[in-house]
Amino acid sequence: xxxxxxxxxxxxxxxxxxxTNSLFLTDQLNRLGISxxxxxxxxxxxxxMRSSFEHALGRADVIVSCGxxxxxxxxxxxxxxxxxxxxKLLQNEDxxxxxxxxxxxxxxxxPEINLRQALVIEGADVLRNPRGTAPGQWIEARGHIxxxxxxxxxxxxxxxxxxxxxxxxxxxNRRRLYTRDLRIVGLFESEVEQRVRPLYGQYPDTExxxxxxxNGIQLHPRIWSDDPAYAEKRLGELVSRMALALGENLISTCxxxxxxxxxxxxxxxxxxxxVAESCTGGLLAERLTSISGSSAYFLGGVVCYSNAMKTxxxxxxxxxxxxxxxxxxxVARALAEGIRKRTGAALGxxxxxxxxxxxxxxxxxxxxxxxxxxxxxxxxxxxxxxPGDRERIxxxxxxxxxxxxxxxxxxxxxxxxxxE
Amino acid sequence: xxxxxxxxxxxxxxxxxxxTNSLFLTDQLNRLGISxxxxxxxxxxxxxMRSSFEHALGRADVIVSCGxxxxxxxxxxxxxxxxxxxxKLLQNEDxxxxxxxxxxxxxxxxPEINLRQALVIEGADVLRNPRGTAPGQWIEARGHIxxxxxxxxxxxxxxxxxxxxxxxxxxxNRRRLYTRDLRIVGLFESEVEQRVRPLYGQYPDTExxxxxxxNGIQLHPRIWSDDPAYAEKRLGELVSRMALALGENLISTCxxxxxxxxxxxxxxxxxxxxVAESCTGGLLAERLTSISGSSAYFLGGVVCYSNAMKTxxxxxxxxxxxxxxxxxxxVARALAEGIRKRTGAALGxxxxxxxxxxxxxxxxxxxxxxxxxxxxxxxxxxxxxxPGDRERIxxxxxxxxxxxxxxxxxxxxxxxxxxE
Numbered sequence: 001x002x003x004x005x006x007x008x009x010x011x012x013x014x015x016x017x018x019x020t021n022s023l024f025l026t027d028q029l030n031r032l033g034i035s036x037x038x039x040x041x042x043x044x045x046x047x048x049m050r051s052s053f054e055h056a057l058g059r060a061d062v063i064v065s066c067g068x069x070x071x072x073x074x075x076x077x078x079x080x081x082x083x084x085x086x087x088k089l090l091q092n093e094d095x096x097x098x099x100x101x102x103x104x105x106x107x108x109x110x111p112e113i114n115l116r117q118a119l120v121i122e123g124a125d126v127l128r129n130p131r132g133t134a135p136g137q138w139i140e141a142r143g144h145i146x147x148x149x150x151x152x153x154x155x156x157x158x159x160x161x162x163x164x165x166x167x168x169x170x171x172x173n174r175r176r177l178y179t180r181d182l183r184i185v186g187l188f189e190s191e192v193e194q195r196v197r198p199l200y201g202q203y204p205d206t207e208x209x210x211x212x213x214x215n216g217i218q219l220h221p222r223i224w225s226d227d228p229a230y231a232e233k234r235l236g237e238l239v240s241r242m243a244l245a246l247g248e249n250l251i252s253t254c255x256x257x258x259x260x261x262x263x264x265x266x267x268x269x270x271x272x273x274x275v276a277e278s279c280t281g282g283l284l285a286e287r288l289t290s291i292s293g294s295s296a297y298f299l300g301g302v303v304c305y306s307n308a309m310k311t312x313x314x315x316x317x318x319x320x321x322x323x324x325x326x327x328x329x330x331v332a333r334a335l336a337e338g339i340r341k342r343t344g345a346a347l348g349x350x351x352x353x354x355x356x357x358x359x360x361x362x363x364x365x366x367x368x369x370x371x372x373x374x375x376x377x378x379x380x381x382x383x384x385x386x387p388g389d390r391e392r393i394x395x396x397x398x399x400x401x402x403x404x405x406x407x408x409x410x411x412x413x414x415x416x417x418x419x420e
Numbered sequence: 421x422x423x424x425x426x427x428x429x430x431x432x433x434x435x436x437x438x439x440t441n442s443l444f445l446t447d448q449l450n451r452l453g454i455s456x457x458x459x460x461x462x463x464x465x466x467x468x469m470r471s472s473f474e475h476a477l478g479r480a481d482v483i484v485s486c487g488x489x490x491x492x493x494x495x496x497x498x499x500x501x502x503x504x505x506x507x508k509l510l511q512n513e514d515x516x517x518x519x520x521x522x523x524x525x526x527x528x529x530x531p532e533i534n535l536r537q538a539l540v541i542e543g544a545d546v547l548r549n550p551r552g553t554a555p556g557q558w559i560e561a562r563g564h565i566x567x568x569x570x571x572x573x574x575x576x577x578x579x580x581x582x583x584x585x586x587x588x589x590x591x592x593n594r595r596r597l598y599t600r601d602l603r604i605v606g607l608f609e610s611e612v613e614q615r616v617r618p619l620y621g622q623y624p625d626t627e628x629x630x631x632x633x634x635n636g637i638q639l640h641p642r643i644w645s646d647d648p649a650y651a652e653k654r655l656g657e658l659v660s661r662m663a664l665a666l667g668e669n670l671i672s673t674c675x676x677x678x679x680x681x682x683x684x685x686x687x688x689x690x691x692x693x694x695v696a697e698s699c700t701g702g703l704l705a706e707r708l709t710s711i712s713g714s715s716a717y718f719l720g721g722v723v724c725y726s727n728a729m730k731t732x733x734x735x736x737x738x739x740x741x742x743x744x745x746x747x748x749x750x751v752a753r754a755l756a757e758g759i760r761k762r763t764g765a766a767l768g769x770x771x772x773x774x775x776x777x778x779x780x781x782x783x784x785x786x787x788x789x790x791x792x793x794x795x796x797x798x799x800x801x802x803x804x805x806x807p808g809d810r811e812r813i814x815x816x817x818x819x820x821x822x823x824x825x826x827x828x829x830x831x832x833x834x835x836x837x838x839x840e
Contacts, residue, residue, distance in 0.1 A: 010627075011629050012459075013446065013455075013456045013457065013458075013459065014446065014450075014629050014640070014642075015443050015444070015446045015447035015450065016443070016629050016631050016638070016640055017629065017631065018438055018439075018440065018442075018443065019438075020438065022438075023435050023436070023438065024435070026433065026434065026435045027435035030434075030435065035433075036433045037433065037462075037463060037465070037468055038433075038460065038461065038462055038463075038468055038471075038472070039432075039433065039460070039461040040458065040459065040460050040461075041458065041459040041460075042457075042458055043457060043458075045457070048457055048458055048479065051475065051478070051479060052458070055471065055475045058471070059468065059471060207430075209431050209434050209436050209437065211436050211437065218436070220434070220436055222434075275723075277702075280706075281705055281706050281708070281709025281710065281714070281718075281721075282697075282702035282703065282704070282705030282706035282708075282709065282721055282723065283702065283706045284702070285701055285702030285705075285723040286700075286701050286702035286703045286706050288701070288702075289701025289702065289723070289725065290701065290810075290811070290814075292776070292777055292778065292810055293778070294701070294725070295725050295726065298701075298725050299725065299726055299729055300722065300723055300724050300725060300726065300729035300732075300733055301701075301702055301721075301722070301723035302720070302721070302722055302723070302733065303695075303702065303705040303709070303718075303720055303721035303722070303723075304720050305709065305714075305715050305718055305719065305720055306715065306719055306720065309719055309720035309763060312720075312762065312763070313720055313722065313733070313762070313763075342732065342733070343729060343732070343733075356712070357712055358712065358713070390710075390712055391710070394710075
């Protein structure tokens, strides 16, 4: 079965807004074995809208639209589809009553124009909207299924999950999409591509999308099949071979983010953490605390931009900075050790580097970042040279700092007999 | 003139990727007086692609496609459009030579398959691609203009700016889109909507898009006109009236972000800043340091999640936290004053609150955030109750903390005769 998604709304044709509903809809449709072959974005002009629906009827078995079900003049999806199918728009008493009830509940009389939302296409099933006023509609016509949903994301999602998906599942389509979600840290997109590409030819029944995000690289291998056992076996095999190719850079095969893995690792080890950041300016602390419950393991962080603050807030000796420069292995180690000492955390992380665009030199170019991790057994440190602009360098640095914490638990440093 | 944008690529029909090129293309087309009436996303199946181009020819004067110009079997845009127009695909010697040169420059022989990228549709103008191997093509046919661009964003952008825009400008279309970019902080989307909506009816020749982002609300009023003076006058009037309706919440009419305004204000006042954050976990420091050159005014930051760290790192008296609780006006003030004292900054900012989803009580619910700003003249403090989930509460808190700094310079606190 093939689907087409139509996003309705003139604001989606400006330089400011994208249709994002279609990502959620595609995921839902794929899970039900329906592939998406075309997506369209149209304004609220009746001619353009009609043309979009008409062409979709020529291509797809299932057509899902979002938007244009509001109460105003511009909301023309109902009207347009009714005309296209040659059906009447009928006032639905049940919908009208529920609309009035809803307004009463909020202590307001229903404006006249909202009556329009009670108009249902002849022969359509009404899809109850638990989150808003616009009900959805399910229409079977000319061997196609048309599904009209509101454009407000939370309303669209609720309707899709509670009303549309169960109906689509009943169609008895045995073909399903099976997927995995691999997360990779510490490699560039082209490096990941190079390592896994040779596998594509050996699994021609699968397809893999590669995606570079703020938190590393994602690989989404997938297979369409009506045999769950076969699909799981093939995907399992492919993922195992990808895992071999990616080694310790593969951090998850189920979509777990690096900060979630770090949070879980710290919690499982009853360990606490504190961070001292220079060039990442608070982004590492932000990432660690973006997870609810992070107060259990995150003790504190310091953003020390200037040399004086590295000394004042984290206790890095001024002579050390003087001797090695603020961007050095030694200062990264001293930041990690200093913040650990000051906060009493089990783990201390120190980052110092040059995010640019200014401040680079021949010996210490823009993109050079040192990351140190300290615990009771000692301190490990590593230097990177990241490409890209200020924002990308900061993202890469934080990604690799989080990965350094993960690796610290995988490969702990050897204990040192004498520590400073 | 009306345009349609077609994004070609099967990965754009997965749940993982959106076509974002169309935002840039829409902006460029709008500036040249061309409105976008339809956007389509198609895979690399020849039937679907053909159907998309065919329907676009029935609707639009200008058709811009992105993607499908690579060297592999899946890259079928050239072929599909040639067949649709009934034209030949010809090997272009000039393009071939340039391709070979490019490969030679990188020290490699050109693979056979790249010859495909030298195929040009009969009668097409070749658009030289300064950033990659795939040249663009400009085809005039049946009263339409078809523009084929590569899908790689930086190649698409370069080609659009250097090759396509000048050609489109020559068409002599005097109608242009005129726009403004208003930024609003401290109001919710619905509040902004309510204040400016009454103006829409009085400026029916304009259209306004409202957008809620991480940094506040954006209003994009715009007008199509062939008379620059009229357009500027109307937009100027509308923006003035919006400014009256929005008051001190309007921070910019030219798209300046709140952190840019704060950076500029601090620089202009030769002032330095330091921050102590609890519930925002480093996000305020991150935002302040996201700007290149921030080391001139940003001295340092502390992320103090636990009570002990508020005392250890920022010097908030343990008895004060004991007496008022960690989330209180008093602690917000003490954080602002403490970090100012410890770093020697001109301005100190303190944030304490409950980002949730856990930790809320009846008296101190999730979303309660106190923000303090301290300088030599005294300390101001304000409490908010933000709606939404953890992420939104943190974003709102940082947005308003930055705005508190802006307001601190607009409306400085009265000097106090006796300070502690």
